[in-house]
Every structure is written in structure tokens, then in C-alpha cells.
Amino acid sequence: MSKEKKIVPIISGSTEKEQSNNLKQSITENQKKSNLQATENLKNFELEVLETITMEQLYDTVYPPKAAVVDKLIYNGTYLFVGAPKIGKSFLMAQLGYHVSMGLPLWNYTVNQGSVLYLALEDDYSRIQKRLSRMFGMESTPNFYFATKSKALHEGLEEQLTNFMKEHPDTKLIMIDTLQKVREINGDRYNYSNDYDIVMKLKQFSEKHNICMLIVHHTRKLQSEDCFDMISGTNGLLGAADGAFILQKTKRIDNKGILDIVGRDQQDQKIYLEFDREKCLWKFIKMEAELCEEPLDPIVKMVGEMITKNKSDWTGTASELAALLPKEISPNALTRRLNVNAERLLEEFSVYYETTRSRTGRQIKLTLGKK
Numbered sequence: 076m077s078k079e080k081k082i083v084p085i086i087s088g089s090t091e092k093e094q095s096n097n098l099k100q101s102i103t104e105n106q107k108k109s110n111l112q113a114t115e116n117l118k119n120f121e122l123e124v125l126e127t128i129t130m131e132q133l134y135d136t137v138y139p140p141k142a143a144v145v146d147k148l149i150y151n152g153t154y155l156f157v158g159a160p161k162i163g164k165s166f167l168m169a170q171l172g173y174h175v176s177m178g179l180p181l182w183n184y185t186v187n188q189g190s191v192l193y194l195a196l197e198d199d200y201s202r203i204q205k206r207l208s209r210m211f212g213m214e215s216t217p218n219f220y221f222a223t224k225s226k227a228l229h230e231g232l233e234e235q236l237t238n239f240m241k242e243h244p245d246t247k248l249i250m251i252d253t254l255q256k257v258r259e260i261n262g263d264r265y266n267y268s269n270d271y272d273i274v275m276k277l278k279q280f281s282e283k284h285n286i287c288m289l290i291v292h293h294t295r296k297l298q299s300e301d302c303f304d305m306i307s308g309t310n311g312l313l314g315a316a317d318g319a320f321i322l323q324k325t326k327r328i329d330n331k332g333i334l335d336i337v338g339r340d341q342q343d344q345k346i347y348l349e350f351d352r353e354k355c356l357w358k359f360i361k362m363e364a365e366l367c368e369e370p371l372d373p374i375v376k377m378v379g380e381m382i383t384k385n386k387s388d389w390t391g392t393a394s395e396l397a398a399l400l401p402k403e404i405s406p407n408a409l410t411r412r413l414n415v416n417a418e419r420l421l422e423e424f425s426v427y428y429e430t431t432r433s434r435t436g437r438q439i440k441l442t443l444g445k446k
Contacts, residue, residue, distance in 0.1 A: 134411045135410075137413075137428065139417075144187055145171075148181070148184045149289075151282075152282070152338075152339070152340065153278040153287075153316050154288070154289050155290050155316050157291075157321050158294060164252070165291075166206070167322065168193060168289070168291060170356055171289075172191040172193050176188070176189070176190060177218075182346075189247025190218040191219050191246070191248045192222070194250065195222070196224070198252075218245075228273060228277070246284075248288075249288045250289045251277075253291045253292060253293070254291065254312075274312055277290060290316075318338025318339060320334055320336050331348070331360075332350060333345060342364045346362045347361045371416075375420055378413065378426070379420055379423055383425075383426070386443065387443065389441045390440045392437070393410045410430070413439070425443065427443075429442075
């Protein structure tokens with residue numbers, strides 16, 4: 076009877092190494108997957124966290140005032156500028172851009188100078204040249220920039236504008252003439268969501284770069300008692316914007332026009348204008364405004380008057396400032412009232428208010444003159 080031989084598998088050293096390496100690789104990959112999953116879970120957790128702020132924190136925070144491009148008229152943000160075709164919108168845009176780039180008052184409004192970009196996308200340079208020379212003669216400015224071509228918003232316009240801002244960081248105003256030239260074209264372009272989204276994209280850009288953006292657009296043909304209902308498209312456009320300007324004429328051949336203004340950062344206004352056909356300039360006739368502005372806080376008024384009367388800056392603690400006022404107020408209450416009214420203090424008295432921390436505690440700094 077023959078004995079069966081037992082066959083014992085022989086594992087070479089190289090095979091052992093391969094198995095060991097495969098095992099290590101498998102463990103490493105599992106660790107990576109586990110780490111990625113943990114990171115993804117953390118991201119998801121972070122997305123679910125709602126950022127909140129208390130009422131106390133709001134009162135204890137100084138928010139920088141919304142900068143005006145034209146005082147009491149146009150502020151940083153995104154605005155619609157709407158009117159019927161060939162009513163004179165482009166002339167008014169050129170007039171506004173020229174005054175801002177030159178730092179010249181516009182009608183009765185003070186202008187804060189800065190560079191201006193005008194995307195005149197329905198024009199050519201020859202027409203712009205003739206228009207400007209007729210309006211302003213031969214006096215020019217190197218701070219007023221023009222472009223007659225740009226990409227659409229979904230094709231790279233934001234990148235083009237970002238590069239312009241890098242080259243010209245003093246830019247205060249960008250005008251897009253017209254919205255239709257830069258909007259995304261698709262099947263549902265006239266729905267509320269699409270209208271809202273396109274203005275929000277431009278608004279996010281203006282907020283990021285702290286500038287004003289004016290978007291020229293057309294009115295619809297149907298008349299309405301509320302002129303802002305005449306904006307072509309859905310309410311999504313005005314809903315996303317910080318405000319709107321509506322330029323109207325009672326008759327197309329008439330020289331007189333009305334500019335209705337509504338916005339989050341200024342009073343509702345109605346400005347009566349007259350078009351000078353010789354120079355192609357809009358001239359100011361009168362202005363009507365709703366008397367809805369909140370009365371100035373008497374404590375804030377005392378602080379503003381003290382700084383302007385002394386014509387000098389002031390730095391110190393809230394207790395030291397409270398001691399200088401004719402009316403008794405606690406340091407904490409004084410600080411909160413100044414925090415809430417920082418913008419009014421700047422607008423009414425040209426006094427810039429800020430708070431800083433030092434080794435001795437929190438300091439109040441009041442600077443005379445716009446910052």
C-alpha cells in the first residue's frame with residue numbers, strides 16, 4: 076500500500092511581501108476613505124449650522140456706513156435704471172459717469188469721486204465720442220472708462236469685471252447698458268427665479284468690491300399706476316436689487332421727464348428734469364421726497380455738534396465722552412446709540428465713528444471729515 080505524499084504549498088518571500096503590501100495598501104485606502112467620509116460628514120454638519128446673532132450683539136457692533144456715490148441719491152449696491160427705449164437713458168448714464176469720475180456735483184447732490192466703467196453694449200466708440208463731445212465739450216477725464224463688448228454673465232463677465240477692479244481699485248461705479256446684453260439666455264429666462272438670480276449675481280459682485288452697479292433696463296409697454304410695475308420682466312428684478320430709478324416722459328417728444336427713485340438706503344424721491352436737446356444734458360428742475368426720515372437721536376446730535384464745533388478729532392472712553400455731554404447718559408447706552416447711528420453721524424456731521432480695543436479698554440474714535 077502506497078503512502079500518499081502530503082503536498083505543502085511553498086510560499087516564496089516575494090509572495091509574502093506582496094500580500095503584506097496589499098494588506099497595508101488596503102488598510103491605507105480604507106483609512107483614506109474613512110477620513111474622507113469624516114470630512115464630508117463634518118462639511119455636512121457645518122452646512123446645517125445656522126449662523127445667528129443676538130439683539131445685544133447687534134447693538135454692540137459698529138457696522139460701516141453704506142458709502143454714497145452721489146449723496147442722498149445713489150449708494151453702493153446694485154440698482155436698476157429703467158426707461159422706455161430712446162428716452163434718454165444713455166445720456167443720463169454718461170452724465171452720471173462723467174460727474175462721478177470728475178468729482179463734480181450732480182444737480183444739487185454732492186458726488187464722491189472715483190473711477191467709472193460704462194459698458195455701453197448697444198453703442199460703438201464713434202457714437203460715444205460724438206455724444207460725449209456734445210455733452211461736455213473737450214474737457215475729458217482719464218477716470219471714465221468705456222467698453223462696447225463684454226461676455227455674458229454666465230460666460231465670464233464676472234471675471235472681466237474682477238480684472239478691471241484689480242487694475243482700477245478706486246472704481247466707485249459700474250454701469251451695464253443693457254441687462255439684456257449680459258443676461259443668460261435659456262428657455263425660462265422670463266421667470267421670477269431667473270430674474271432674481273441674475274440681479275443677485277451682480278449684487279454679490281458689488282457687495283464684494285464695495286461699489287455701486289447700475290443696470291440699464293427697459294420698461295414694458297403696458298402702463299400702470301405704479302411706475303415700478305412697468306419694469307420689463309418679473310418682480311424678481313426689483314426684488315433682488317437694492318433700488319430702482321424709473322425715467323419717464325408724459326410725451327415722447329416732450330423735453331420734460333420725471334425720475335422716480337426707490338431704494339433700501341435712501342428716501343423715495345421724485346426728481347423733475349428737463350432735457351437740453353442742444354447739449355443732450357438732463358437739467359434739474361425740482362425734487363419731491365417722502366418725509367419719512369427718522370428724527371436724529373438728540374445724543375448723536377450733541378456728539379456731532381461737539382466735534383464739528385471744536386473742528387478736531389477725538390479719542391477716549393465712553394465714560395470720558397459721556398462726561399463732556401450736557402445730558403446725562405450711561406457709557407454703555409452712549410456707545411450703543413452711537414453704534415446704531417454711525418451712518419447718520421457721518422451723513423449729518425461728516426464725523427466718522429469707530430471703536431477700538433487697547434490695553435486700557437475699549438476706545439471711541441471720532442474723526443472729522445469723510446473717510
